[in-house]
Amino acid sequence: MDISKTYALHLPTRILFGIGTAQQAGAEAVRLGVSHALVVTDGGLVQTEIPGLVTKALDASGVKWTLFGDVEPNPSIETVMKGVGVYARQGCDGLIAVGGGSPMDAAKAIGFVATNGGDIRDYFGADKIKKPLPPLVAIPTTCGTGSEVTQFAVVTDTEKRVKMGIGSPHNIPKVAIVDPSLLAKLPSKMVASTGMDALCHAIESYTSQAGQFLTEAFSLRAIELIARHLRPAVANGNLVDLSGMAMASTLAGLGFNNTRTTLVHAMSHAVTAHAQVPHGVANAILVRYVMEFNLIGDPDKHGDIAAALGEDTDGLSPMEAGRLAVDAVRDLADDVGIPRTLRDAGVSDTLVEAMADGAMKSTTGTGLNPRRPTRQDVVALYRKALAG
Numbered sequence: 001m002d003i004s005k006t007y008a009l010h011l012p013t014r015i016l017f018g019i020g021t022a023q024q025a026g027a028e029a030v031r032l033g034v035s036h037a038l039v040v041t042d043g044g045l046v047q048t049e050i051p052g053l054v055t056k057a058l059d060a061s062g063v064k065w066t067l068f069g070d071v072e073p074n075p076s077i078e079t080v081m082k083g084v085g086v087y088a089r090q091g092c093d094g095l096i097a098v099g100g101g102s103p104m105d106a107a108k109a110i111g112f113v114a115t116n117g118g119d120i121r122d123y124f125g126a127d128k129i130k131k132p133l134p135p136l137v138a139i140p141t142t143c144g145t146g147s148e149v150t151q152f153a154v155v156t157d158t159e160k161r162v163k164m165g166i167g168s169p170h171n172i173p174k175v176a177i178v179d180p181s182l183l184a185k186l187p188s189k190m191v192a193s194t195g196m197d198a199l200c201h202a203i204e205s206y207t208s209q210a211g212q213f214l215t216e217a218f219s220l221r222a223i224e225l226i227a228r229h230l231r232p233a234v235a236n237g238n239l240v241d242l243s244g245m246a247m248a249s250t251l252a253g254l255g256f257n258n259t260r261t262t263l264v265h266a267m268s269h270a271v272t273a274h275a276q277v278p279h280g281v282a283n284a285i286l287v288r289y290v291m292e293f294n295l296i297g298d299p300d301k302h303g304d305i306a307a308a309l310g311e312d313t314d315g316l317s318p319m320e321a322g323r324l325a326v327d328a329v330r331d332l333a334d335d336v337g338i339p340r341t342l343r344d345a346g347v348s349d350t351l352v353e354a355m356a357d358g359a360m361k362s363t364t365g366t367g368l369n370p371r372r373p374t375r376q377d378v379v380a381l382y383r384k385a386l387a388g
């Protein structure tokens, strides 16, 4: 990387981090001038006390609210449009997203359609949103997406079976409230899969051709924290390790918000568009194969990742160190119970061609991958990931 070049970094989100910060949701909404918030969450979370914590905080600050708890995993265009209808009918003037990537992405999409109008399909791709969203406060309840600080929303076109990325600086939440106590009841399987998603964000950002000194700092620190905290967070769910993972997830988000993700996410979006596999699990299975493929594209950076993961890289060549990074990521995924192959996760071999088409068309940034993949490469990677 050339330090004499110019670089830009966009960090517009006010981040409140720490145990108990969710109680400040009302005060933050008031600060943003919100008088009636649409609280966007999912069907699973509605059964827990978490949305109630947030709505209580809104009540305490005199902010009216309407709950929209219909978001499904991989939110669809139909769900977003339903949310837009509720937002308009209730006279809302702000959004509070409570949940993992799905409610946060759905809230962004509800927001930009609410202010920009039209059909959501008009916004797929980069920088198509013209007008700012209503104020958006994002409160993550998983340790993976980083969506609370990113410009990206992923919405699924269920008819065409494609997951489409919508990237715009307007999508970046005004406030992120990262309260690790909200992760306390997250099932250990979800800690594992969302934590591995955060690791993929950090690795893809660090090795992205759009990487730069400023984003590398976020990515490497996130990798270090995940190496230290993911295993015990999965094993025990204690608040110190969950806090480490919550911080890592947000740091990784700050990195990839500015670099995009690369081939792991391009390929995993194509998997989850066709098969019922959680986003983090698909990434966690694919990442070891993609890193192996990418290694010759940037051995130095893969060596850095090995060191950040705690491997002893002293005296090793970058390629040797990089191979340690691949092994370390595989071991971490194994230790936290991620299936070894896509087949083990329930993906059929018959989907390879359709998934390869999807990955090559992905808007999540194959062009910035450290090694340029051909369609044939992607087919070979899916075959490896299916069979192990």
Ligand SMILES: [Fe+2]
Binding pocket: 144, 145, 197, 198, 201, 265, 279, 283
């Ligand atoms: Fe992700």
